[in-house]
Amino acid sequence: MISLVASAVSINDRCTACGACLPTCPSRALLPGPLRPIVVADRCTECLECIEICPRDAIEESPR
Numbered sequence: 067m068i069s070l071v072a073s074a075v076s077i078n079d080r081c082t083a084c085g086a087c088l089p090t091c092p093s094r095a096l097l098p099g100p101l102r103p104i105v106v107a108d109r110c111t112e113c114l115e116c117i118e119i120c121p122r123d124a125i126e127e128s129p130r
C-alpha cells in the first residue's frame with residue numbers, strides 16, 4: 067500500500083549511509099535503504115532526535 071503521509075524529516079545527499087541514525091529512532095521509522103535510510107512517514111512522531119544525532123547534518127525537517 068502506498069502511504070500518502072508526508073515525512074516529517076527527509077534525508078539529503080550529505081548522508082554517507084553510516085547508519086548512526088537508525089537505532090536512535092524510538093519509533094523505528096528509519097530503515098536501511100539502497101542509498102540512504104528511508105523514513106517511514108506514518109511511524110515518525112516528529113521527535114527530531116535523528117536530526118540531533120546525524121554527524122553529517124543530513125537529516126532535515128521537511129517543510130509543511
Ligand code: SF4
Nearest residue numbers: 081082084085087120
Ligand atoms: S546518521 Fe546521517 S549520515 Fe548517517 S545514515 Fe543517518 S542520515 Fe545518513
Ligand code: SF4
Nearest residue numbers: 091110111113114116
Ligand atoms: S523525527 Fe523522531 S520519529 Fe521521526 S524519524 Fe527522526 S527519530 Fe524517528
